[in-house]
Amino acid sequence: MAKNLTTRQADYAEWYNQLVQQAGMAEHSGVKGSMVIKPHGYAIWEKMQRVLDDMFKATGHQNAYFPLFIPKSFMSKEAAHVDGFAKECAVVTHYRLKNDPNGHGVIVDPEAKLEEELIVRPTSETIIWNTYRDWIQSYRDLPLLINQWANVVRWEMRTRLFLRTSEFLWQEGHTAHSTRQEAIEETERMLEVYARFAEEWMAMPVIRGTKTPSERFAGAEDTYCIEALMQDGKALQAGTSHFLGQNFAKAFDVKFLNKEQQEEYVWATSWGVSTRLIGALVMTHSDDNGLVLPPRLAPIHVVLVPIYKSAEEMQTVLDKTAPLVEALRARGLTVKVDADDAKRPGWKFAEWELKGVPVRLAVGLRDLENGVAEVFRRDTLEKGSLPLQGLDIAIAEMLDDIQATLYRKARERLAAQTYRIDDYAAFRQQLEDGGFIMAHWDGTAETEALIKEETKATIRCIPLDAPAEQGKCIRTGKPSARRVLFARAY
Amino acid sequence: MAKNLTTRQADYAEWYNQLVQQAGMAEHSGVKGSMVIKPHGYAIWEKMQRVLDDMFKATGHQNAYFPLFIPKSFMSKEAAHVDGFAKECAVVTHYRLKNDPNGHGVIVDPEAKLEEELIVRPTSETIIWNTYRDWIQSYRDLPLLINQWANVVRWEMRTRLFLRTSEFLWQEGHTAHSTRQEAIEETERMLEVYARFAEEWMAMPVIRGTKTPSERFAGAEDTYCIEALMQDGKALQAGTSHFLGQNFAKAFDVKFLNKEQQEEYVWATSWGVSTRLIGALVMTHSDDNGLVLPPRLAPIHVVLVPIYKSAEEMQTVLDKTAPLVEALRARGLTVKVDADDAKRPGWKFAEWELKGVPVRLAVGLRDLENGVAEVFRRDTLEKGSLPLQGLDIAIAEMLDDIQATLYRKARERLAAQTYRIDDYAAFRQQLEDGGFIMAHWDGTAETEALIKEETKATIRCIPLDAPAEQGKCIRTGKPSARRVLFARAY
Numbered sequence: 001m002a003k004n005l006t007t008r009q010a011d012y013a014e015w016y017n018q019l020v021q022q023a024g025m026a027e028h029s030g031v032k033g034s035m036v037i038k039p040h041g042y043a044i045w046e047k048m049q050r051v052l053d054d055m056f057k058a059t060g061h062q063n064a065y066f067p068l069f070i071p072k073s074f075m076s077k078e079a080a081h082v083d084g085f086a087k088e089c090a091v092v093t094h095y096r097l098k099n100d101p102n103g104h105g106v107i108v109d110p111e112a113k114l115e116e117e118l119i120v121r122p123t124s125e126t127i128i129w130n131t132y133r134d135w136i137q138s139y140r141d142l143p144l145l146i147n148q149w150a151n152v153v154r155w156e157m158r159t160r161l162f163l164r165t166s167e168f169l170w171q172e173g174h175t176a177h178s179t180r181q182e183a184i185e186e187t188e189r190m191l192e193v194y195a196r197f198a199e200e201w202m203a204m205p206v207i208r209g210t211k212t213p214s215e216r217f218a219g220a221e222d223t224y225c226i227e228a229l230m231q232d233g234k235a236l237q238a239g240t241s242h243f244l245g246q247n248f249a250k251a252f253d254v255k256f257l258n259k260e261q262q263e264e265y266v267w268a269t270s271w272g273v274s275t276r277l278i279g280a281l282v283m284t285h286s287d288d289n290g291l292v293l294p295p296r297l298a299p300i301h302v303v304l305v306p307i308y309k310s311a312e313e314m315q316t317v318l319d320k321t322a323p324l325v326e327a328l329r330a331r332g333l334t335v336k337v338d339a340d341d342a343k344r345p346g347w348k349f350a351e352w353e354l355k356g357v358p359v360r361l362a363v364g365l366r367d368l369e370n371g372v373a374e375v376f377r378r379d380t381l382e383k384g385s386l387p388l389q390g391l392d393i394a395i396a397e398m399l400d401d402i403q404a405t406l407y408r409k410a411r412e413r414l415a416a417q418t419y420r421i422d423d424y425a426a427f428r429q430q431l432e433d434g435g436f437i438m439a440h441w442d443g444t445a446e447t448e449a450l451i452k453e454e455t456k457a458t459i460r461c462i463p464l465d466a467p468a469e470q471g472k473c474i475r476t477g478k479p480s481a482r483r484v485l486f487a488r489a490y
Numbered sequence: 491m492a493k494n495l496t497t498r499q500a501d502y503a504e505w506y507n508q509l510v511q512q513a514g515m516a517e518h519s520g521v522k523g524s525m526v527i528k529p530h531g532y533a534i535w536e537k538m539q540r541v542l543d544d545m546f547k548a549t550g551h552q553n554a555y556f557p558l559f560i561p562k563s564f565m566s567k568e569a570a571h572v573d574g575f576a577k578e579c580a581v582v583t584h585y586r587l588k589n590d591p592n593g594h595g596v597i598v599d600p601e602a603k604l605e606e607e608l609i610v611r612p613t614s615e616t617i618i619w620n621t622y623r624d625w626i627q628s629y630r631d632l633p634l635l636i637n638q639w640a641n642v643v644r645w646e647m648r649t650r651l652f653l654r655t656s657e658f659l660w661q662e663g664h665t666a667h668s669t670r671q672e673a674i675e676e677t678e679r680m681l682e683v684y685a686r687f688a689e690e691w692m693a694m695p696v697i698r699g700t701k702t703p704s705e706r707f708a709g710a711e712d713t714y715c716i717e718a719l720m721q722d723g724k725a726l727q728a729g730t731s732h733f734l735g736q737n738f739a740k741a742f743d744v745k746f747l748n749k750e751q752q753e754e755y756v757w758a759t760s761w762g763v764s765t766r767l768i769g770a771l772v773m774t775h776s777d778d779n780g781l782v783l784p785p786r787l788a789p790i791h792v793v794l795v796p797i798y799k800s801a802e803e804m805q806t807v808l809d810k811t812a813p814l815v816e817a818l819r820a821r822g823l824t825v826k827v828d829a830d831d832a833k834r835p836g837w838k839f840a841e842w843e844l845k846g847v848p849v850r851l852a853v854g855l856r857d858l859e860n861g862v863a864e865v866f867r868r869d870t871l872e873k874g875s876l877p878l879q880g881l882d883i884a885i886a887e888m889l890d891d892i893q894a895t896l897y898r899k900a901r902e903r904l905a906a907q908t909y910r911i912d913d914y915a916a917f918r919q920q921l922e923d924g925g926f927i928m929a930h931w932d933g934t935a936e937t938e939a940l941i942k943e944e945t946k947a948t949i950r951c952i953p954l955d956a957p958a959e960q961g962k963c964i965r966t967g968k969p970s971a972r973r974v975l976f977a978r979a980y
Binding site: 027029030031034035036037038039042043045046062063064065066067068069070071072073074075076082086087088089090091092093094095096097098099105106108117118119120127130131134140146150151153155167169342 | 517519520521524525526527528529532533535536552553554555556557558559560561562563564565566572576577578579580581582583584585586587588589595596598607608609610617620621624630636640641643645657659832
């Protein structure tokens with residue numbers, strides 16, 4: 001295990017916090033509630049962005065950019081929306097500083113007070129639907145399929161790196177449609193995009209479902225989500241896709257002329273994932289030695305550590321392994337050759353393990369003589385000797401296998417930690433150990449709130465694939481038509 | 491010329507404003523001072539980002555992300571810096587809204603007042619150098635080469651789309667070095683990256699130079715810049731690269747142990763380009779028909795407009811041109827097939843001209859019989875018939891030629907509109923017609939201010955390649971050692 005890293009067993013939360021910082025992914029900043037995303041964390045975000053952006057474009061979306069600031073009056077127009085976000089809004093009230101007449105640096109210039117306060121966007125439905133009013137006149141202008149990559153701010157007192165910070169990075173899709181049906185299809189399509197991204201790229205299995213009314217996005221008619229299970233048995237909401245009905249169209253008076261020349265309100269969706277996914281990635285795969293990254297999102301696929309005793313030996317190793325490095329790069333792999341003479345091999349091994357590089361090669365003169373390289377596989381910690389001949393192919397296959405293995409293990413864990421429970425005492429007992437619990441619920445917000453209060457568990461979602469099944473609510477014994485997914489959550 | 495577009499001759503500023511909006515690039519938003527970047531404008535920004543990001547990484551930089559908010563006390567630490575930005579800062583003072591007890595929507599909750607106000611970053615030197623203090627201990631931690639893609643806010647009362655808005659998008663590089671010399675080399679290296687990007691990608695020739703002390707970035711020891719000449723004869727600053735000396739290291743107490751184990755302050759640079767480049771691109775090449783885009787930054791390279799009388803004919807045209815479209819795409823070109831049956835060809839021609847697609851193909855049944863396509867070249871407005879056989883190669887070559895031609899024309903315009911003037915009356919006269927003026931200046935801030943007041947012209951830069959040349963200041967007659975570049979500017 002890594003030297004200074006707390007184990008998951010000892011303190012999972014502390015392990016996560018240390019790992020994110022020690023691996024150079026993020027740290028707390030001098031600004032309360034805001035983090036600094038460091039190069040290794042940002043490189044993973046860039047990989048995620050590239051893949052998601054391609055998926056959005058392949059489904060017909062274009063990117064645009066809307067203002068950071070939202071006039072307070074816009075926020076107020078959709079009643080449920082403002083209720084949901086009012087308590088966590090950063091508010092700009094002035095637009096100028098001036099020198100303190102008492103000589104203490106600068107102060108806010110009281111004469112530069114804004115007539116109307118501006119909210120730093122917590123999400124952009126209001127400013128975007130205010131804009132769409134001018135963009136949409138006819139059914140010919142629909143569907144309008146727009147995505148934005150942006151920063152947003154939701155004030156937080158208690159923060160955790162990537163998982164909960166006042167400012168975070170995300171993408172938010174905002175689409176406009178001429179029919180309810182088309183908007184619902186879009187909502188479901190984008191949920192599936194997120195689920196595929198989570199499973200195929202992050203190697204993180206997810207449960208697709210819809211939120212209960214009390215857990216819906218503020219202003220949505222329906223909220224779809226993907227829920228993942230972290231190694232400590234807690235759930236993490238990894239992405240949401242909202243069917244907004246005509247709520248924002250009505251709030252911002254966005255109408256279109258349909259084919260029959262009748263005026264109708266436009267139907268809306270919005271959907272988003274954020275830098276929170278990086279936290280989910282860490283907590284799904286990593287171990288007590290550090291990060292474990294699925295190859296498809298790893299900023300560096302292979303690190304080569306030369307083993308040598310003299311400068312001359314190092315040069316020999318670098319020269320002889322250059323064709324291999326080139327062959328790996330020709331396969332589209334990112335290879336880091338760590339020839340830093342100030343660090344010892346053992347230090348490098350630990351460092352690249354901590355940073356989650358999927359495959360490490362160590363090559364010395366003896367290896368070259370034998371025509372082999374020492375190959376270390378990060379996910380299983382297996383080490384072995386492989387022939388240099390054809391090693392690029394073997395490594396490419398190994399990376400595919402790492403990706404598949406991580407996903408398989410995560411699926412097995414999810415399956416093993418998903419429980420069907422019908423007894424409330426057993427339910428409470430299981431929650432102490434974590435995991436997903438499929439249980440019956442009577443469908444009322446009151447019971448949902450009661451269970452949350454008594455157990456700290458929330459209904460993560462009503463799984464899309466949950467079969468109809470008559471049962472009795474785990475708390476009240478009232479009738480239930482299907483099981484829902486309970487868990488404690490991040 | 492485009493139907494509803496003012497000509498450049500009639501009103502250049504209005505032409506620009508209309509063009510940016512009509513071409514779907516940007517528009518003013520419901521938030522004073524902020525714009526909406528629409529999909530066609532954002533697509534150009536994405537192209538620019540991709541190229542610049544690759545260039546930054548090729549020169550050893552990594553991306554990271556720092557907080558949007560900067561505590562007021564950080565801003566105050568570097569005296570010149572706060573002086574430069576205090577008058578245009580958006581200030582967050584509260585973190586919560588609440589329901590108006592008088593029932594008028596929501597109001598700012600007076601109980602949620604921040605102890606210390608937060609500034610929405612106008613630039614990030616302060617928050618970044620506050621962070622670097624923890625990242626840098628030894629010369630082994632240097633150089634530190636970081637770039638950030640972000641939004642920034644500098645309050646503006648009078649805005650112009652892309653050129654001057656309160657919020658804009660940019661990148662800001664912030665590097666830390668162990669020696670003055672290395673930091674200066676970095677400053678110059680990144681200026682050259684910007685100049686190459688402007689010339690090779692934007693097809694926009696630039697003058698490389700340094701700013702006079704009064705035009706320097708607030709907190710810099712030296713500011714390098716690239717200056718371009720717009721079609722109306724006004725200058726536009728297209729990018730800046732600052733040598734910050736040890737100013738921010740001293741303000742934030744960032745020291746390192748050098749190889750001799752002595753403590754020294756760290757040397758700094760910062761450099762940035764913004765969405766302003768999109769405005770520069772428009773004003774460099776576009777004409778009275780709309781946008782003219784250099785192929786290397788065009789979101790769509792080729793548009794194909796089928797000419798037909800019936801649905802069957804359209805299908806025939808699409809089928810027969812499919813191999814061509816595929817061949818073009820195989821060359822990495824983006825091809826739009828405009829098969830929208832609700833629009834007539836003439837309307838489509840005008841639309842894609844307005845949007846600046848470099849090459850347009852029109853193909854009907856007659857053309858297919860003759861084995862040709864009508865090819866329209868956006869930059870020269872030339873139209874001709876070319877054989878379908880080998881057309882992908884011909885178009886690829888044409889795109890290269892368009893890129894080269896745009897650059898050549900812009901260079902010729904720059905050369906033709908650069909004047910060496912030694913007489914103040916002639917200087918003032920020429921400024922009315924626009925252009926770059928190389929003239930002598932006595933080197934004092936007083937004379938610089940006087941000329942600006944009298945003529946609205948500023949010293950854009952002291953060109954790096956300006957030869958030593960004894961002369962007399964154009965305003966005061968005092969001695970001057972070299973000519974500097976004057977112009978009226980955006």
